[in-house]
Amino acid sequence: MLKRSKLFLLTLTIISAILIVFSYKQFVDKKPKVVFVLRALDNQYWEIIRAGVEQGCKDFRVDGKIMAPDNDTAAEQIKMLDNVLEEHPDVLVVSPVISADIIPKLEEFVKKNISVLLIDTDEPSVNKAAYIGTNNVELGRKAGALMASMLHPGDKVALIGRESPVERERIKGAKASLEAAGINIPAETIEIAIDDKQQDQKVNKVMETILKIHPDLKGVVTSTDYLAIPVVKILQEQGLTMPVTGADGISKMVELVEKGTLAGTVAQNPYDMGYLSVEAALKVTKGETIKRNIDSGVDIVTKDNAKEKLDFLKKVLK
Template identity: 45%
Template sequence: MKRVLSLLLVLAMAGLAGCSGSPTGGDTAGGPKEGGGDKPEIVVVLKTVSSQYWKFVEAGAKKAFADLGVSGKVIGPASEVQVMEQVNMLEDVLSQNPDALVVAPTQPSTAIPVFEKYKEKGIPVILIDTDAGWPDQTTFIGTDNTTAGMQGGKLLSSMLQPGDKVALISGALGNPATDARIKGAKEVLEKAGMVVVAEQPADSDKAKAMAVMENILQTTPDVKGVFCANDDMALGALRAIEAKGLKIPVIGTDGTIEAVEAILAGSLAGTVAQRPFDMGYKGVEAALKVVKGETIPKRVTVGVDLITRENAKEKLEFLKQIEK
């Protein structure tokens, strides 16, 4: 009988010891993070996840997750104008304590106060696509947007004559990436002798760009060329132009599949292609290196490609490969 009682007492003590830990089995001190096992957790926050350009960035990030053994996710608002929605997402991610943040800030000045909170928690912040100019950012990976705009302005000016009137369609107000592209294009176009007769925002939205272009054509029917700070706006502007039965060269920026197909069809004149897949991949790659304690450059430029009808087919094949 004493042996039975002793055995029961041992079993009871073992049961109590087993219940003393966390009921989730992954929240004890020094244990793996929830959902990530022993893998580093990296969250990527984009300006939006609804446009083709940002889907390429997302594809690059997800490929890096798989290749590099990272537990990660990609999130973003429904559109680029939802600045506060992105800020709220950043706050929510902060509460989850990831190992690193990769982010394309829609409005850096609004996001920086949240970045300061990441700094306080010791979470590295890697910027992609849009530089915040924040002294404590770990690195910036992306295109020199002023140079991209200059390349677009150069391509458009090669199709025009000095004295021709041109229109510039920019993104959401306060978006430094699209603002820089417009600045670069304007500088080159004016140096080439073009006259900028309109400079209006269209929030990186196709429908809004179409409406903006319709208004421009009403006030300046003799406009000879258009530069747009992204491809969705270029395609919207093109719709308005074609609806009037006009043939005006339009240059976009980003190098999306739809834009490249429009170039092959002979409707869009060209686009300045960024390398969004590379931005997403390299952003995660850089974040992982920092998490491991490695030193990385403060700035990484991924470059741009000019796409015209001569090289559009080759570019389209590549884009369709990474879209899969």
């Protein structure tokens, strides 16, 4: 009888140990659920961010879900956020469409104890855990300094941006650097809508007007590569050569530098932006303290490093 009791206790102990190990393994293997709601996925800039997110989810073992509205509107993003809220993820990482309607929607996540991280686009009034992205004023300053380094005091430079708080900050930073270097700024526009389907045509009209009034223009600073590329095209059509800077580091812009069409440009790091957002989300789920602003940095792209940049983009976008 005693032997049977000992055998029973031994068997019970083994089973208990197995159950404990199994339960612990399930706990350890449980991946935090993070949903990434981007503004769009229809151009290379956002594709690069997605590549960084995907790699980050693999490296940090995060259950990540990436989505974006078909069109860059607050109404579509709010619908998407409503659906995400029902899923109740551990963390929401979102690049908010600039709209007052988005803010109360994001606050609903906070009220349900779902941490909110902002990526690419900051919104000071949102109760967020952190912003991961570019210091846009600093990006503008670097763009202005780069442009000034290729010109002389008194030369004329045009500033072209879109209707966006982010791009206004870039133009503001560029203007500060250019004026400090003694560069003349005879033309400045930030009236192009960020979602304008005829953006290239609008850029053409803006440049035609600027060149007509200021035929001695020496350079153009734009708030995004998606403005810089059509600017370069119209300059080429008119047989003009001058420095033009963008902001995003997409392949087409880097190729212009690599080929020698442009001497240089500045570039955000969208891949790092995506990758760092995953790392920050994981830390939040663990209750770790993270920085309120996580700067993904700005690169200066020149002939010396353009090929390296292109090779990297080809690798992450394959």
